[in-house]
Amino acid sequence: MSFDLLVLNPGSTSTKAAVYRDERLLKTRSMVHTNQDLAPYPALNDQLDYRVGMVRSWLALEGYDLSQLSAVVGRGGIIPNIVSGGYLVDSALADCLLHHTVFDHASNLGGLMAREFAQPLNIPAYIYDAVTSDELLPEARVTGFKEVTRTSFCHVLNARATGHKYAQAMGRRYEEMNLVVAHLGGGISVSAHSHGRIIDSVSDDAGPFSPDRGGSLNMLYVLDLCYSGKYTKAEMLKKLRGEGGMSALLGTHDCQEVERRIAAGDEWAALVYQAQALQIAKGVGTMLACFTGLIDAVILTGGLANSKLLTGKVMEYLHSLCRVVVIPGENEMEALALGGLRILRGEEDVHQFHPVCPITQGS
Structure with a gap:
């Protein structure tokens, strides 16, 4: 039918x-x-x-x-x-x-x-x-702040769709597999998928910086900025989402432009891109620790996964730890x-x- x-x-x-x-x-x-x-x-x-x-x-x-x-x-x-x-x-x-x-x-x-x-x-x-x-495990919800309980916030739609796509390509069912999916876009999130359930995640404000997100850093630094008197709450929010990450460091969130600068010998752009790859790999590493069983694969997806330069750098960090596959695009x-x-x-x-x-x- x-x-x-x-x-x-x-x-x-x-x-x-x-x-x-x-x-x-x-x-x-x-x-x-x-x-x-x-x-x-x-x-x-x-x-x-x-x-x-x-x-x-x-x-x-x-x-x-x-x-x-x-x-x-x-x-x-x-x-x-x-x-x-x-x-x-x-x-x-x-x-x-x-x-x-x-x-x-x-x-x-x-x-x-x-x-x-x-x-x-x-x-x-x-x-x-x-x-x-939100399907986080109970232990994944607990934080060191009594007033704060974690909830899941990630690119659920594309992450799960990519998990289904990879499982089908392997002749298996998504619900049978353990996967870590890193969605690489304007914001970056990383999620742990255990037998069809997202048991933990790193949201776009709690992990790697991205083209226009600031990502995570030591909280004392953030507190100092918040109480410095230099920034309003709205301005700090823009540093987190919209004007952070590569936008703040390089003045652009266009990765093709960044790669052109790297090819032209811009050492600062090259260092920022390397740092971007390292932070993505560290975000994946955080999610690898969520499983008690074997990991089937790490999947790099989202619009940024079209960059072979960036995904190649991420794979250099992870290839000896787990299988890494690239399935680019958002495909909502x-x-x-x-x-x-x-x-x-x-x-x-x-x-x-x-x-x-x-x-x-x-x-």
Whole structure:
């Protein structure tokens, strides 16, 4: 039996849409939203009808008959108390996406958009592998601060999709394997995958610096900066995300530009790139310690994994410790489609969202 899926991925300045027939991409479009376009919609949820209307118009221009769809899959939002995999967008999840997300983010519209398309067709709407999916082991949650409990925050969608892709290439199931996946992009996260569960992770503000993230460093240094009187909280946040990492050190987050400088003999650029590779390897090493069994592979993925220079440097640090494979790209649309397809084929169970109060220390 063949399945058609509509995949929706809303971002802050664009909405990506695609139609898949099983694993095959039929149509895709990225619709850009300027500040002027979004100005009439002061709240994020106000954009729902606007974005849905744009996708409907595109599909109409393509002459695609919506009645052919078997399901609609939207990007998962910033949702509390969920695990990885697919969730049915029912009334409880829709209410959460509208009123109770962890914070505002364009991805919160993904499930709502999917439901708008699915309900009139009487077909299921799903989200898949939301970024806040959290399956950390209890011991991975504990920190040295009584007031702080760790939660998982990593590139869940691409990390798990890449794990599935690697397992399939090996003739095995993702749920049978122990993998460490390093997602290398504008932000870098590293996650430990044990038999289908992300048991620990290093988020993009707690591990390697990246093209525009500051990464982790000794907390005393950060405290000194915070209380130096030189920076506001907003400015410190930009040092963590947006203006840190290679952007701060080299004035650019374009790795191709960095590599051009290295080829031209720029020793500082070469040192920063080497440091970037070392920090990625150290982040992977942290996750290697999470397993009590053998590791099947370390996977380097994400947009930066297209850089053979960078991945080659990372592999120099790790090759004697474990098997390292490179599967570049982010492939978010494909990941959403394949997740929905596994649900439709009965290869995965779909979760139902149950809003509960989060467990805190001492409760």
